[in-house]
Amino acid sequence: MGKSKLLFITHEMSPFLELTKISEITRQLPQAMQDKGFEIRILMPRFGNINERRNRLHEVIRLSGMNIIINDNDNPLIIKVASIPAARMQVYFLDNEEYFQRKHVFNDKDGKFYADNDERMIFFCKGALETVKKLGWSPDIVHCHGWMSALVPTYLKTTYKDDPTFKHSKVVYSIYNNEFNESLAADFAQKAVMSDMTESHTETFKAGTNNALHEGAVQYSDAVVLATENVDADVLNYVKNSQKPVLEFEQTADFENYYNFYDEITNDELVNVA
Numbered sequence: 001m002g003k004s005k006l007l008f009i010t011h012e013m014s015p016f017l018e019l020t021k022i023s024e025i026t027r028q029l030p031q032a033m034q035d036k037g038f039e040i041r042i043l044m045p046r047f048g049n050i051n052e053r054r055n056r057l058h059e060v061i062r063l064s065g066m067n068i069i070i071n072d073n074d075n076p077l078i079i080k081v082a083s084i085p086a087a088r089m090q091v092y093f094l095d096n097e098e099y100f101q102r103k104h105v106f107n108d109k110d111g112k113f114y115a116d117n118d119e120r121m122i123f124f125c126k127g128a129l130e131t132v133k134k135l136g137w138s139p140d141i142v143h144c145h146g147w148m149s150a151l152v153p154t155y156l157k158t159t160y161k162d163d164p165t166f167k168h169s170k171v172v173y174s175i176y177n178n179e180f181n182e183s184l185a186a187d188f189a190q191k192a193v194m195s196d197m198t199e200s201h202t203e204t205f206k207a208g209t210n211n212a213l214h215e216g217a218v219q220y221s222d223a224v225v226l227a228t229e230n231v232d233a234d235v236l237n238y239v240k241n242s243q244k245p246v247l248e249f250e251q252t253a254d255f256e257n258y259y260n261f262y263d264e265i266t267n268d269e270l271v272n273v274a
Helices: 021-035 117-135 152-157 199-205 210-220 233-242 256-267
Strands: 005-010 039-045 066-070 073-084 089-095 141-145 170-175 223-226
Touching: 005 021, 005 117, 021 039, 021 089, 021 141, 021 256, 039 117, 066 117, 073 117, 089 117, 117 152, 141 152, 141 256, 152 170, 152 199, 152 210, 170 210, 170 256, 199 210, 210 233, 223 233, 223 256
Parallel strands: 005 039, 005 141, 039 089, 141 170, 170 223
Antiparallel strands: 066 073, 073 089
């Protein structure tokens, strides 16, 4: 496959943040693909409980300084980077004082789901794509992991569909078992609309539930990965009806199945949903 470019967008990754199975896969899969010849980039939020000193994060001045607009408000985006020496991989962290500099990740100290988790998600998805543009790096495949990345496929197939950075990118979405039981804010789908979009593009997301986010992401993805064994039956049915290429769940150590799946979707002429 040559030096194909593979972008991972995730809200957690070992050793920086370990909440669920996602953190293991997003640590092991990029390294496995790099070992097979891929050029890798990884983006994730810089949540407040990620220790900057221990993980040696430092700001990338040339990438920082952008503003991400949500609900007509400008939100500064700071980009930091850290290396995983054993894997020769760099991880880019998206930071914002208001959204991410908290002691807890998705729930407060009393276990209550943050009311602005919807805006934090929108900020992360928009910020990730703008960061890649600023890197001047065009991925062949964008692989999204976790509910916080669920808007990325929609944005890639609407606002960014003709952008030179992403024009030829295939987008893959990994579905995991239920990650949260609450719902995002009632006006989430409306706030998520970007330029060259209408509310019809985010209609599937409207309920703001974990399932709604998965289904919205599947709608706009080129291919889907069932990354855990116990995926919700309604989501599985939605995936089946979508007729998108699917990588079935398989307990694997070498990730050869992912490598073959990437090869398949980059060589097949898939229909982009817009």
